[in-house]
Amino acid sequence: MGSALIVSCAGVSKAFEVFDEGAAWRVVLGRGGRRRVAALQEVSFSVRKGEFVGFLGANGAGKSTLLRTLAGVYHPDGGTIAIEGELAGLFELGITSHQELTGREYAERVLSLDGVGRRARADLVREVEAFSELGTRFEDPLFTYSAGMMARLFFATATARPHEVYLIDEILSVGDQHFQAKCWRRLRERLGRGASGVLATHDWSAVLKLCREAHVLSRGRIVHSGPADEVVRGYLGQTAVLPAIVEGVARFRGEVPQRVVWTAGVSARLPLEVELLRDGPVHFVFCVERMAPGRGWEVVIIGLDHPVGDRAGLYAVELEIPSLPLSPGRYSLDLNLVRVDPHDRVRRDLLDGRGWLKGTPIELVVEGAERAGDTVLPLQWVPAS
Template sequence: MGSITVSNLGKAYKQYPTRWSRLGEWLLPFRGARHKLKWILQDINFHVAPGEAVGLIGINGAGKSTLLKLITGTTQPTTGGVAMQGRVAALLELGMGFHPDFTGRQNVYMAGQLIGMTVAEITALMPDIEAFAEIGDYMDQPVRVYSSGMQMRVAFSVATARRPDILIVDEALSVGDTYFQHKSFERIRAYRRQGTTLLLVSHDKQAIQSVCDRAILLDAGRLARSGPPEEIMDYYNAMIAERENQKLEVKTLDSGKVQIISGSGEASVAQIALLDEHGAPVEVVDVGAAVTLEVTVQAHAPIPRMVLGYMIKDRLGQAMYGTNTHLKEMPLAAVAAGSLVRYRFAFPMNLGPGTYSVSTAIVSTDTHLVNNYEWRDLALVFTVINMRRPHFEGTAFIDPTIEIVQL
């Protein structure tokens, strides 16, 4: 079982006003420093427990790649340190360490030895590596003729040929086809079930929420927030909205969950409820029951075009279903300041048993990236139970009509 402990970690680079300043500092060290420090990371502290999966997120330039290099030892820290226990496999930069003039097979031998495998072990594992990479005869072609997706296939296959105690994966998995991404994540999930500790860097919300137990948000070289993946991803999206001069509000609900509200504030959700077929508010719903999501929106300023959308998520934050009045061709035009608008969305609750939440978005188009008046996570929480249907597995109730013909 592997673990990672990061303590007071910091990385800074020296910046000199001129090249002569650098030379002067070398030749005349007693005259004092002539540089300034540019801090890339400062005061980073966290612990990844054995068997835990942690996602690392942040905008480009937040320091994620530098942090991974410090953790894996390819870059030395300015302050603090990293302690790791267990065998580590890291997939940082695409094809890092691959020589373009060597074949894929030759590069597998080199990369395998770099992560601690012997030649005999690599030879024994080669059939599995080839089978997982699925690049055929290209394994014996120079890497310079590979596409980026092929390089990723080989790099991931060799890095995960043996189950490591710690697996560190950067954005490399975002390269390549959807089929191999699914295949790779299935291997990661399998290793997780066997006890591998995972540190994953990705901008893919679904990947973070489906694989990780916890997420860490880096912002401007500092650890901004740590918590459940859904909460951190929502906070990350709201933080980006705040930088576009939109408000950011963080509330702790009675349930202990953290609600994120962001937007410019021209409109807001005044009331939201889930109603049964008789119009009564409910918090527990039977599978397949007819329900109505009722949302009352108040406009605080004149809005030329108003669209309301909602998204139903499971307990992990995975999207179950979402739509809006733009997609349904029912936007409202010229909404006056101070007016109230009540929306009713009627549908059968064809979800599997579990706890779900509803997020709402008041926008002007089909996306919250343009005129985001309000985005509200955890606007409503409800539970689905199965009281009348035969037992089934999954998050969706797609009850079939079955026909069997014996021939």
């Protein structure tokens, strides 16, 4: 039996009235008044305990409206919402009408409204001060803060004490990499303790980091649902992020395996057959990737621009990784044939490819004794003489 439902959203719709230049004329002519724009249309999904569900979509797709409707900021025009557990919304980026408050006063006020007692509140405010890393600016008024500083303060305050359900907007893309990493560590910690939530973003890598299941919103409707990696692949294809394949130059021939089994610490080999359809240098690029909830998508090993040939014909090539430096587990292989621009070594034209992002996943299973970390490099300490 699966985990209990924490968030349940059934057929939720929300529309807003828009007053434009034609509204007055429509009233005069008896054709109605303000027009209504649908922000959410029959949205249904659920979240189980201990899981995050992601929503991807372009600006204006309805992601922020969905979070605010779940949080009770907006009342739905139709449908039902049920949330079990204490809720924390991380989608306002700390916006408050009291910009004269200092960072400390803001944290104290939010925690007080959250029902935290005075003694516990003092401890949590100190924790907010430390986590936000605002230093002396913690005592300055909010109207002097940059957007990044506000994000630090808001995230630190909203997550100072554990909640059961989190609603998260684009806040995780604000701030420097150091602070973003701190935010992710805290969310992983909360997730490890059984927290649940909804993440709404256009950042597909964030969805892979946190979510097993995802949806794509477009004009207020869910247009794609499923496992996070499948949804991300479809989303990237729709948004033209994936490079187009240059046809008629080179291709993989024969059967490229869908599953490969290697052994940690032992030389790994994968024979492949490549056909060059015209003259011109073609190179082979590969990478080993790993995806895991709470960690996201990571490139563990990458090999660039291994020459295949420069004359039309068939070539037998072999991918070999000596003493495979991977820990046991499940990974994904990405194999590509590319053409390197001689005038721009950074640019590569994709000629053919296999991998999860291209809809042709290759599962890599690494067997062997457990070792710490994903990669184990043959390093040794040499005492200084």
